[in-house]
Amino acid sequence: MNESMSVWALWLPHIEAVVIRLTVAIIILLIGWGVSVLAGRAVRKLAARSSRVDPTIVPMAHTVTVWAIRIIVLIAVLAKLGVQTASIIAMLGAAGLAVGLALQGTLQNIAAGIMLLALRPLRAGESVSVVGKADGTVEEVGLFLSRFRQADGTQITLPNSLVWGNPIVNLSRNGSRRIDVQVGILYGQDIVQALQAARSLIESHPLVLDSPAPAVFTGESRVSTVVIVVQAWARAGDYGALLNDIRRDLPSRLQEAGFKMPDHAYGPAAGAQGA
Incomplete structure (x- = not known):
């Protein structure tokens, strides 16, 4: 014991x-x-x-x-x-x-994330297009991944290396954007009058900015068709609304002015710009 x-x-x-x-x-x-x-x-x-x-x-x-x-x-x-x-x-x-x-790939994502934060080609809340990968609003750039909210409400997450390694188109960084819409009218009609009708539509639209000034001119000539080109600037947030309005109203305005249009009035560039 x-x-x-x-x-x-x-x-x-x-x-x-x-x-x-x-x-x-x-x-x-x-x-x-x-x-x-x-x-x-x-x-x-x-x-x-x-x-x-x-x-x-x-x-x-x-x-x-x-x-x-x-x-x-x-x-x-x-x-x-x-x-x-x-x-x-x-x-x-x-x-x-x-x-x-x-984990070299993971380290690449970290390095890419640091570069994205340092150079800031995109920021939270901005609308961007990572060419070939994703389009949407930036929600977060993290240490490894970046998250985007797409136009249809879905969320897409990309490794930072894919974001940094592809062209980044920032759709909202600048305060204004330009729309480009083309519409065709048949040969043999008064081109000057057609340009005036298109210009009156653009100049009366409330979303069109005065500076830079809008432009209306003739584009390329096609088989039996003369192309009318409309260019106008809008605030970045109004881009989609203005583009939709001009696409809808321009053919109607020309038809009301008595112009005859081909079966496919729009040129291929009419839908080339995304909202």
């Missing part, structure tokens, strides 16, 4: 030390994890309050802030438990190199 008590007395300080270290490590972990969550929320709140912060970079800034704090916390916990963190950091570096070689 005395021997058992002496053994217990010998090990008791070590057990107490281990329990204390473990308790402190758990406390550090819980506090650090909570701090990382609060820091992530603070980043989002600060970004929401400032008009100078681009919403596109907020998700990535949130992720980097949270996990930077968590990695520091984990290293502190291991150090408190008596683990040699220097060797762990070296091992993590070697493991990171191996993982990096194995």
Whole structure:
């Protein structure tokens, strides 16, 4: 019995030390994890309050802030438990190199995401076309993926490398856009009068901007047809509405003025511009 008590007395300080270290490590972990969550929320709140912060970079800034704090916390916990963190950091570096070689595509997505955020060819809320991949409104550019809301309400997610590696057409970055509509009339009619009828339609439309000035002119000649070309500028948000109105009203206006039109009045460029 005395021997058992002496053994217990010998090990008791070590057990107490281990329990204390473990308790402190758990406390550090819980506090650090909570701090990382609060820091992530603070980043989002600060970004929401400032008009100078681009919403596109907020998700990535949130992720980097949270996990930077968590990695520091984990290293502190291991150090408190008596683990040699220097060797762990070296091992993590070697493991990171191996993982990096194995996940080159993922690293490409991260690098592409950084380039997208640095050069900003697209931003959250803008309407863009990633040629051959997606068309829609930018919802988020993350660390690995970019999300877009398409015109039909569906969401499409692309790896950042695909977005960065393809031409990006930004449809809303500039304040105004130009519509181009072509319509044909049969030969032998008064071209000047046709141009005047088309111009009266454009100049009376409330969505057409005065500057740059709209233009109406004759385009290429086709078999038995003279092409009337209408160009007009509208605010970026009004582009689709103006394009639809001119496509609908221009043939009617010419027919009301007495002009005869071929079976296929529109030229191929009439639908070339997307909204």
